[in-house]
Amino acid sequence: MKEVLRFENVCMRYHSKQGETVAVENLNFSVKEGEFTAIIGPSGCGKTTLLSLAAGLLKPTQGKIVTSGVSFGYMLQRDELFPWRTIEKNLYLPLEIKGTNTLEQRNKALELAEKYGLKQFLKSYPSSLSGGMRQRAALIRTLALNPDVLLLDEPFSALDYQTRLNVCNDVYKIIRQEHKTALLITHDISEAISVADTVFVLSKRPAKIVAEHSVVFLEDEPLKRRENKEFSKWFEILWGELNA
Amino acid sequence: MKNKSNFSTEHLQYLKKQRNRSILVNVVRIAFLAFLLAVWELAAALEWVNPFITSSPSRIVKTIGDLYTGGTLFYHINTTLTETLVGFFIAVVVGYSVALLLWWSELFRKISEPYLVVLNALPKIALGPLIIIWCGTGSEAIVFMTVLIGLIVAILNMLGGFMATDESKLLLLRSMGASKWQTLTKLVIPSSLPTFISMLKINVGMAWIGSIMGEYIVSKAGIGYLIVYGGQVFKLDLVMSSVLILCVLAAVMYALVALLEKLVVKNVD
Numbered sequence A: 001m002k003e004v005l006r007f008e009n010v011c012m013r014y015h016s017k018q019g020e021t022v023a024v025e026n027l028n029f030s031v032k033e034g035e036f037t038a039i040i041g042p043s044g045c046g047k048t049t050l051l052s053l054a055a056g057l058l059k060p061t062q063g064k065i066v067t068s069g070v071s072f073g074y075m076l077q078r079d080e081l082f083p084w085r086t087i088e089k090n091l092y093l094p095l096e097i098k099g100t101n102t103l104e105q106r107n108k109a110l111e112l113a114e115k116y117g118l119k120q121f122l123k124s125y126p127s128s129l130s131g132g133m134r135q136r137a138a139l140i141r142t143l144a145l146n147p148d149v150l151l152l153d154e155p156f157s158a159l160d161y162q163t164r165l166n167v168c169n170d171v172y173k174i175i176r177q178e179h180k181t182a183l184l185i186t187h188d189i190s191e192a193i194s195v196a197d198t199v200f201v202l203s204k205r206p207a208k209i210v211a212e213h214s215v216v217f218l219e220d221e222p223l224k225r226r227e228n229k230e231f232s233k234w235f236e237i238l239w240g241e242l243n244a
Numbered sequence B: 001m002k003n004k005s006n007f008s009t010e011h012l013q014y015l016k017k018q019r020n021r022s023i024l025v026n027v028v029r030i031a032f033l034a035f036l037l038a039v040w041e042l043a044a045a046l047e048w049v050n051p052f053i054t055s056s057p058s059r060i061v062k063t064i065g066d067l068y069t070g071g072t073l074f075y076h077i078n079t080t081l082t083e084t085l086v087g088f089f090i091a092v093v094v095g096y097s098v099a100l101l102l103w104w105s106e107l108f109r110k111i112s113e114p115y116l117v118v119l120n121a122l123p124k125i126a127l128g129p130l131i132i133i134w135c136g137t138g139s140e141a142i143v144f145m146t147v148l149i150g151l152i153v154a155i156l157n158m159l160g161g162f163m164a165t166d167e168s169k170l171l172l173l174r175s176m177g178a179s180k181w182q183t184l185t186k187l188v189i190p191s192s193l194p195t196f197i198s199m200l201k202i203n204v205g206m207a208w209i210g211s212i213m214g215e216y217i218v219s220k221a222g223i224g225y226l227i228v229y230g231g232q233v234f235k236l237d238l239v240m241s242s243v244l245i246l247c248v249l250a251a252v253m254y255a256l257v258a259l260l261e262k263l264v265v266k267n268v269d
C-alpha cells in the first residue's frame, strides 16, 4: 500500500528562555493510504508536536517528513467551533480561508452535513448543540476541504465517557465511509485499539516509537471491537509497553 | 422551549415569583429616590440645613427652568455633549487601531510596552497647562483632554482582548492555512467583541471625566464650566443642577452602549 506520510529520523526541539525541550527524537514511522493509524503515548510526550509536524505547521529541527503530495485536515481536542457563527457558517470557514467559497463547494459541505445528520442544526449556534453533535460538526468542517489525510489530536478526550464511545464510533464510520486516511493521536489505549489498523506506541518525552502493531479484528466498528475477547489482550500488551 | 400552556404549575409559580421580585426591586428603587428627594426638600424648607449650601430639589428644578428660559440650557449641554462624544469616538477609534497594530507586530508591542505603562499611570490632569498652550482655550483643548484620558485605556483593554484569543482556535486557523489578515478578521476581531463592548462602557466614563476635567481647566461654556462657575460665585443650586444633568447624560450614554451590547453580543462565549 502507498505511504502518504513518512517520518525519517525526525527530531524536534523547542527553544524558550527557560531552556531547550526535546519533544521528539529520532522518530521513524509511516502512515499508509486508506489506513487508520493510531499513535498512543503518555501525556506531554510530544504527541501534539508530532501532529503539527505532520501537518507542516512546524519544521523539524532534524530529519525529514515526506508527504506524497496529500492534503491534511486537522481535528483538535475540542471542537473549536466559532460560537458567533451558525453551524452552517462554521462549515464554510475552511472554504473562506482557502478562497474556495463557491456555491459548489458550499453545497458539498451541506451534502456532508445532511448525510451525517446535521441538517436540522445548520441554522443553530454551536452553544445549542450537545458535545457529541459539536464534535461531529467539527469533523464535517474538517472534511469540507476534502483532505486526503485526517489528523486527529485526541478528538474525543473532552467528551464524557459514554458520549466519547458513541462519537468515536460515529466519527470512525464517517471516516471509513469517506475513504479517508486517518492518523489518530491519543493517550487512551482502548480508543486506539477500537479504531486502528496500525498502532504505534510512543515512549515518554522525548517521543520515540517503542512498538508497532497491526491490529486485526473481525468486527469493523469500535463499539463491537470493544466486546471482542481480543480487545483485552491488546489492551494488556499496549498497557505494558506504554508503562515500560 | 416549551410554550406557556405546557409549563407545570410549579414552573408558573417560579416565573411569578421572579416577576414579583423584579417589580419589588423597581418599586423600592423609585421609593428610595422619592424618599431621599422628600427628605432633602423638607430639610431645606424647614431650614434644618441651610438651603443656600445644600440646595434642594425645588431649587434645582427652578434653576434648570431658568437656564431653559434663559436659552442657555441646551447651549451648555450641547457644548459638553459634543466635546464628550467627539473625544469618546476619537479615543475609541484611535485606541482600537493602535491596539490592532500592536497585536499585529510583536516587536512594536514589546517596544511600546513601558511607554504604555507609564502613560497609563500618569495623571493626565498634570498635562493641563501644556494642553492650554498647545490647543488654546477652546473646545479643542477639552476634546484633547478627553482623548488623552480615554486613549490609553482603550488601547490596553483592546490589546488585552486581542491577545487573549484562544490558542487552539488560532492553531485551527493555522492548520487551514489562514493568513494573518484572515486570522484577524475571522477570529481575533469577532472573538474580542465582548472586550470591545466592555471597553466602550469604560470609555463612556472616561470621556465624561475627560470633558468635565477639561472644562475645569479651560472653558467658556459647558456643564463643567457651570459647575466651576457656580462654585466660584457660590451658586450651589447651579452646581447641583449641573451634576444632576450630568448624571442623566452619562446614564443615557451608558444605556445606549448597553443596548448596543444586547444587539451585537449574542453568541460569543
Ligand SMILES: Nc1ncnc2c1ncn2[C@@H]1O[C@H](COP(=O)(O)OP(=O)(O)OP(=O)(O)O)[C@@H](O)[C@H]1O
Binding pocket: A014, A015, A016, A021, A022, A023, A041, A042, A043, A044, A045, A046, A047, A048, A049, A050, A187, A205
Ligand atoms: N511552543 C512550545 N515551546 C516550548 N515548548 C513546547 C512548545 N510546545 C510544546 N512544548 C513542550 O514540548 C513537550 C511536548 O508537548 P506536546 O504538546 O507535543 O505533548 P502532548 O503529548 O501533545 O501533550 P498532551 O498529552 O498534554 O496533549 C512538552 O513538554 C511541552 O511543554
Ligand SMILES: [Mg+2]
Binding pocket: A047, A048, A049, A153
Ligand atoms: Mg497534545
